[in-house]
Amino acid sequence: MQCLWNLNPRMSQCTYWFQKQQFSYKEDIYDEWVIFAVEDGSFHYEIGDQEGIASFGDIVICPPGTTFYRDIITPLSFYYIRFQWVDGGVSLLHSHESIPVGKVKFKDTRRLASNYFRMKSLAGSPDPFYLSWIAVHLQDILYLHYAESIHSEPKEDVRRDPLMERACRLIExxxxxxxxxxxxxxxxxxxxxxxxRRFQSAQGMTPSDYLTGLRLKKACTLLITGGATIEEVAHQCGYENGYYLSRLFSKKLLMSPSAYRRTHQV
Structure with missing residues (x-):
């Protein structure tokens, strides 16, 4: 397993899907490594002799040339990541004992969510180096898996904070x-x-970032599921006007609301 430290993901694609109702294909075979990283919802998967259900706190890793069966159980928000494992400049096209395959479950979901939050702002970015930045977050997620696999208990104190859990519910x-x-x-x-400070320690982000994430998630849904104007979307998401929403949306998701609607409507 220690060889995982010597491997680097070379990204080909990272796409964020929000509340997908069903997969276009129930099965597929890829010519690269693939990860489905679940932010919300759940799906059933089969990879080789492995089978199970993945939800938040799980990623599912499929090697190249392997049939990946999958079926959505509840509306799925996830990151679809295609990449190659690189060891000393050489791509690994097949599975290796140091690389996990199938479902990987994480204990420190706050750190996982923090990486997801940053990946979301990068996915689909016009920045030519955005995949390199996403690779940094993917590598941190995989290092987290390595750290959790060799320690029965995390060194970091990750106890629940009931007051901040209440804060999350109130914000929602x-x-x-x-x-x-x-x-x-x-x-x-x-x-x-x-x-x-306490919210950031417990949730890995500020209360304002948590609120913004909720509002932008709803904005994304409204943009692709109806014909509401930007002004109407803004009001339904808690913002005073469409101009402010457009500026914030473009800053956080690196594309305008209208571009997001064109890209994601099917």
Missing amino acids: QKAYEAFSMKALSDELGLTPVQFT
């Missing part, structure tokens, strides 16, 4: 209406600075 309840983070921190009995 209020996400699509105008509300104040200051009022929320007051409700939790914390100063805004204490709230931000």
Whole structure:
């Protein structure tokens, strides 16, 4: 397993799919390594003699030349990643004892979610180097798997924080209406600075980033599932106007709402 440290992923593609209802193909064979990294929802898979159900906290790795059977159980948001394993400049076209195949489950889902959050902003970017940046996050995810596999308990204290879990629920309840983070921190009995630091420690991102992620996720859904205008989408997501949503959307997802709608509508 230690050989995993010597391998580097050379990216070919990274596509983010949001709430996909069904796969275009129930089975496929790829000429490169493939990862389905689940952000939300679940699907059933079969790879060789391995079979199971993958959901958040899991990635599924399929080697080249291997039939990958899959079927969505609940609407699936995931990262579809194609890459080659490179060892000293040489591509590994077949499975290797150091490379996990099938489902890999993670304990530290906060670190996993943090990598996903950054990958989402990069996927489909016009930046010619965006795949190299995504490879950095993919490598961190794989290193995390290695670290968890050789330690029965993580060295880092990853205990639950019930108050911040409550904060997540409150943000989710209020996400699509105008509300104040200051009022929320007051409700939790914390100063805004204490709230931000504690939330980031527990969730791997600031409360504002968490809120933005929820709103942009809804915006993505509205853009590809209906004919609402940008102004209407903005109001349904808790923003005052379409101009602000367009600026934020372009900054975070590296494409305009109209470009996202053209790209993702099928």
